[in-house]
Amino acid sequence: MDQDRHGFIHEKLDIKLLILFILSRLPAPCDRGTLDELCQQCDNGVGYFDYSDCLGELMLSGHISEEDEEYAITEKGLHDARTVESSLPYSVRAKALKLIEPVETRLARAAMIRSEIENGEDGWRVKLGMSDGKGEIISLDLLVSDEAQAKKIKKRFRRSAEELYQQIVELLAEEDI
Numbered sequence: 001m002d003q004d005r006h007g008f009i010h011e012k013l014d015i016k017l018l019i020l021f022i023l024s025r026l027p028a029p030c031d032r033g034t035l036d037e038l039c040q041q042c043d044n045g046v047g048y049f050d051y052s053d054c055l056g057e058l059m060l061s062g063h064i065s066e067e068d069e070e071y072a073i074t075e076k077g078l079h080d081a082r083t084v085e086s087s088l089p090y091s092v093r094a095k096a097l098k099l100i101e102p103v104e105t106r107l108a109r110a111a112m113i114r115s116e117i118e119n120g121e122d123g124w125r126v127k128l129g130m131s132d133g134k135g136e137i138i139s140l141d142l143l144v145s146d147e148a149q150a151k152k153i154k155k156r157f158r159r160s161a162e163e164l165y166q167q168i169v170e171l172l173a174e175e176d177i
């Protein structure tokens with residue numbers, strides 16, 4: 001390990017604890033880039049190569065899982081993280097929590113929006129939905145002309161679901177002139 005790095009975290013075990021601490025605080029799986037950035041910003045002692053090794057070891061040990069290029073903590077990882085999280089220096093935990101806040105908000109929103117594309121017998125279908133955390137508030141199943149249009153609709157809905165929902169409600173609730 002590079003002895004010139006500054007920070008509280010230098011050992012692989014500490015890096016693993018940091019990864020588990022961060023994943024245990026997120027409301028949904030996150031992509032590699034987001035996880036990399038959170039870990040690197042938490043402590044100057046975290047080197048990229050040691051971090052990458054630790055991430056791989058945590059997957060092999062069953063502490064985290066990867067699906068669709070997103071990482072999530074497993075039950076085993078959650079149990080172990082809660083058991084030993086106090087081993088992480090307080091300043092690192094506090095900084096991690098502060099860095100996690102905007103990511104947590106973004107992931108919570110993304111978890112409430114559903115968008116899927118299917119190529120069925122009758123053509124391309126885009127299935128869209130949004131929940132408010134208690135239940136689904138809108139569900140749309142659209143038949144579209146081709147895959148390009150399906151992808152465009154999916155992307156727009158993920159980006160602007162709340163606004164689109166409001167516009168649909170307003171259109172359907174308009175008084176006839």
